[in-house]
Amino acid sequence: MRELTYREALSEAMAEEMERDESVFLMGEEVGVYNGAYKVSRGFLDRFGPQRVVDTPISEAGFAGIGIGAAMVGLRPIIEFMTFNFAILALDQILNTAAKTYYMSGGQIPIPIVFRGPTGAALQLAAQHSQAVETQYTHSPGIKVVTPGTPADAKGLLKAAIRDDDPVVVLEGELLYNVKGEVPEGEHIVPLGVAEVKREGSDVSIITHGKMVHVALQAAARLAKDQISAEVLDLRSLRPLDVDAILTTVAKTNRVVYLEEGWPLAGVGAEIVNIIQEEAFDELDAPVLRVTQADVPMPYAKNLEQLAKPSAQRVVDACNRVLYR
Amino acid sequence: MAKSRTSLRSGLETADLPRPPKSLGGLSREALLDFLKEMLLSRRFEEAAEEAYAIGKIGGFCHLYIGQEAVGVGAIRAIRPDDYVITAYREHAQAINKGISPRAVMAELFGRSTGCSGGKGGSMHLFDASVNFMGGYAIVGGHVPLAAGFGWAIKYRGEDRVCLCFLGDAAVNQGSFHETLNMAAVWKLPVVYVVENNEYGMGTAYARVSTLPIFERACSYDIPSTAVDGQDVVAVHTAVREYAERARRGEGPSLIEARTYRYKGHSMSDPVHGVYRSKEEVEDRMSHADPIVLLRSRMEAVGLIDQATMDALDNEVRAVVADAVKFADASPVADPSQLYTHVYHSLDVHGRLFLDRMNRSAAKVSEGVGRGVGGGEARGGVGANRKDS
Numbered sequence: 001m002r003e004l005t006y007r008e009a010l011s012e013a014m015a016e017e018m019e020r021d022e023s024v025f026l027m028g029e030e031v032g033v034y035n036g037a038y039k040v041s042r043g044f045l046d047r048f049g050p051q052r053v054v055d056t057p058i059s060e061a062g063f064a065g066i067g068i069g070a071a072m073v074g075l076r077p078i079i080e081f082m083t084f085n086f087a088i089l090a091l092d093q094i095l096n097t098a099a100k101t102y103y104m105s106g107g108q109i110p111i112p113i114v115f116r117g118p119t120g121a122a123l124q125l126a127a128q129h130s131q132a133v134e135t136q137y138t139h140s141p142g143i144k145v146v147t148p149g150t151p152a153d154a155k156g157l158l159k160a161a162i163r164d165d166d167p168v169v170v171l172e173g174e175l176l177y178n179v180k181g182e183v184p185e186g187e188h189i190v191p192l193g194v195a196e197v198k199r200e201g202s203d204v205s206i207i208t209h210g211k212m213v214h215v216a217l218q219a220a221a222r223l224a225k226d227q228i229s230a231e232v233l234d235l236r237s238l239r240p241l242d243v244d245a246i247l248t249t250v251a252k253t254n255r256v257v258y259l260e261e262g263w264p265l266a267g268v269g270a271e272i273v274n275i276i277q278e279e280a281f282d283e284l285d286a287p288v289l290r291v292t293q294a295d296v297p298m299p300y301a302k303n304l305e306q307l308a309k310p311s312a313q314r315v316v317d318a319c320n321r322v323l324y325r
Numbered sequence: 326m327a328k329s330r331t332s333l334r335s336g337l338e339t340a341d342l343p344r345p346p347k348s349l350g351g352l353s354r355e356a357l358l359d360f361l362k363e364m365l366l367s368r369r370f371e372e373a374a375e376e377a378y379a380i381g382k383i384g385g386f387c388h389l390y391i392g393q394e395a396v397g398v399g400a401i402r403a404i405r406p407d408d409y410v411i412t413a414y415r416e417h418a419q420a421i422n423k424g425i426s427p428r429a430v431m432a433e434l435f436g437r438s439t440g441c442s443g444g445k446g447g448s449m450h451l452f453d454a455s456v457n458f459m460g461g462y463a464i465v466g467g468h469v470p471l472a473a474g475f476g477w478a479i480k481y482r483g484e485d486r487v488c489l490c491f492l493g494d495a496a497v498n499q500g501s502f503h504e505t506l507n508m509a510a511v512w513k514l515p516v517v518y519v520v521e522n523n524e525y526g527m528g529t530a531y532a533r534v535s536t537l538p539i540f541e542r543a544c545s546y547d548i549p550s551t552a553v554d555g556q557d558v559v560a561v562h563t564a565v566r567e568y569a570e571r572a573r574r575g576e577g578p579s580l581i582e583a584r585t586y587r588y589k590g591h592s593m594s595d596p597v598h599g600v601y602r603s604k605e606e607v608e609d610r611m612s613h614a615d616p617i618v619l620l621r622s623r624m625e626a627v628g629l630i631d632q633a634t635m636d637a638l639d640n641e642v643r644a645v646v647a648d649a650v651k652f653a654d655a656s657p658v659a660d661p662s663q664l665y666t667h668v669y670h671s672l673d674v675h676g677r678l679f680l681d682r683m684n685r686s687a688a689k690v691s692e693g694v695g696r697g698v699g700g701g702e703a704r705g706g707v708g709a710n711r712k713d714s
Contacts, residue, residue, distance in 0.1 A: 025481070051481065056508065057504075057507060057508065057511075059504035059505075059507065059508065061470065061500060061501050061504055062470050062473075062500075062501060062504025062505045062507070062508055063470075063504075063508065064470070065467070065468075065469070065470025065471055065473070065474060065501060065505065066470050066471075066473045066474040066477055066505070066508060067474060068470070068471060068474055069470060069471035069472065069473060069474015069475050069476075069477065069478070070474040070475070070477045070478045070481070071474070072459065072471065072474065072475070073409070073459075073474075073475055073478045074478065075477075075478050075481060092464055092467055092501075093467070093470065093501075096464050096467055097462070097464075097467060097468075097471065101460065102667055102668070102669070102670060103445055103667045103668055104442060104445055104446040104450040104452070104460070105442055105445075105446065105450070105452035105454070105460060105667075106440075106441075106442040106443025106444070106445045106446065106452065106667060107443065107666060107667035107670075108442075108452050108453070108454040108455075109452065109454055109459070109460070110670035112670075141668050141678075141679065142668055142669070144669070144673075144678075164671050165670040165671040166669050166670050166671050191673070191674070191675050192673050192675065192676065193673045193674075193675035193676020193677075193678075194675045194676065237676060239676075239678065239680075240673045240675060240676030240677055240678045241676050241677045241680065242675060242676045242677075243676070243677045271680065275680075278682075
């Protein structure tokens with residue numbers, strides 16, 4: 001199978017959907033003339049023109065709201081945030097308008113919009129540019145959230161998100177854009193709400209999402225050297241949430257570590273742990289542990305940053321603890 | 326050159342604007358009677374809402390439009406039915422002005438299933454997409470970019486529609502207002518912003534927290550703007566018509582500051598006067614600047630209306646309002662099954678969308694519906710309930 005970078009996969013997804021449907025357009029900072037801050041929209045301005053590839057001023061709340069308005073009357077905007085750190089300025093629009101208007105209007109006004117861009121830490125970008133924001137969006141009914149970790153999922157989930165009639169937040173990984181992976185030729189769609197086992201295993205389950213899939217796989221490879229068979233379940237979609245897949249892996253291994261890039265309190269993992277204790281309590285042979293970012297703003301210093309981020313070693317340690325090794 | 330507080334203050338008073346204008350805007354007697362009747366309907370509707378609130382039929386926040394009727398009527402009568410209107414949370418009358426039946430609006434205030442938002446929105450979130458009334462919103466300034474989004478879509482599709490966006494004076498100090506005006510100007514979006522300056526953002530006088538008159542804010546974005554007497558329905562109508570036509574010609578956004586006055590408290594739970602404005606001030610405005618009295622007296626002066634006609638109009642709208650209250654009161658409450666509908670339009674076959682235990686069974690039912698009809702059951706929303714008048 002052919003290989004694409006994560007960046008190319010996202011780009012291909014958007015281009016295909018823009019070719020397919022004239023109501024799809026891309027709006028955001030630097031998406032046009034600059035070819036995208038992370039070059040996801042390279043060549044788009046030439047290909048689709050300034051009406052469909054729209055450079056905005058640095059006004060996140062404003063252009064998020066303009067996109068929502070356009071979606072309310074039938075267009076299908078893709079709003080690119082240079083990073084989701086900046087989307088915090090647009091939270092009122094996303095959470096108060098995009099998430100609620102369909103409901104408040106008694107079902108008259110669906111909002112088919114995609115908000116996409118990178119979340120989480122890169123390298124030494126310090127506190128304001130290094131945070132995983134999943135919780136902010138998964139918390140609100142009315143929003144769907146996907147977190148592709150591989151090029152194939154990036155393409156398939158983004159295409160599904162663009163075709164969805166609800167607001168979908170697509171959380172990408174800044175450090176993933178250059179990652180290569182196999183992506184099927186032709187129409188490739190990953191439906192929302194379907195998790196994927198990225199590595200089969202039988203002793204312990206590492207459940208995770210987004211960029212942390214790669215950390216989980218590293219951890220699983222290290223555990224394999226100690227003859228421990230770790231399963232890696234990638235949720236891919238946080239809302240809708242593939243609860244069946246979670247319960248299946250719990251029933252298979254009876255031991256779980258949740259790995260996420262965000263902070264622990266009210267994090268995604270907190271909800272996953274709750275679901276497991278509520279619906280699979282009798283399957284557990286050990287308490288579920290979480291590996292998260294240290295509960296501090298991200299430091300700049302390289303050594304401190306490494307300490308703050310979830311690492312494969314911390315995941316290995318957590319797996320050993322739930323295995324009582 | 327900075328203006329002193331004193332000059333700003335006086336610059337904001339409606340009394341400083343010429344009144345009454347010499348003409349009636351070249352409008353026909355029929356058009357003027359229609360304005361008068363619509364303003365009367367707006368007033369009587371709000372009086373009925375006030376009564377219903379007092380006896381507990383309406384809950385939550387309830388912001389009355391009494392005193393500001395000329396702005397809604399004058400502006401909405403100046404645009405076409407296919408033009409969009411979007412507004413904030415003091416919008417009962419504007420919803421009616423745009424074509425939602427008083428029955429559906431009152432039923433919404435009562436929280437009934439026959440309401441224009443199916444009982445899910447309430448006083449602050451009235452919607453009827455079929456008449457292009459795109460909602461009331463309750464985060465100050467939050468809907469200002471949505472209006473530009475409608476304008477964006479209009480331009481994207483090459484249509485000749487416009488969007489009329491009402492906002493309050495307090496909204497002009499929100500970042501969303503400034504971000505949006507800038508982009509609307511850059512992209513020449515067909516939006517007419519009508520700022521209803523009733524002088525107070527809740528209890529804070531505009532002049533206490535601002536240094537420039539509202540319409541001058543638009544200068545920063547090279548957007549044409551004007552201030553009009555918002556108690557003069559003809560003046561509002563004339564200004565909006567001119568700017569709407571300009572937008573339709575592709576010449577971009579504009580802003581009108583309509584200087585008006587709210588007779589009641591910010592919401593029903595807020596006193597009419599006392600803390601932030603005096604009884605004398607309120608009484609003075611009510612006696613000298615009532616939009617209904619102003620239009621009526623000007624029409625009387627030129628022989629366009631007599632007492633009998635006025636009485637007939639008033640009786641007619643009172644009957645409409647009484648019918649709306651009766652309809653709302655007799656309407657069923659929302660069915661419990663509606664709790665989980667309209668959260669999502671595409672009900673995914675895979676995965677769990679609702680994470681609460683209470684909905685565990687409801688989610689399964691919803692998924693079944695989604696599968697059966699391709700997730701499209703909600704497309705018409707509550708629209709089917711709305712043809713009731």
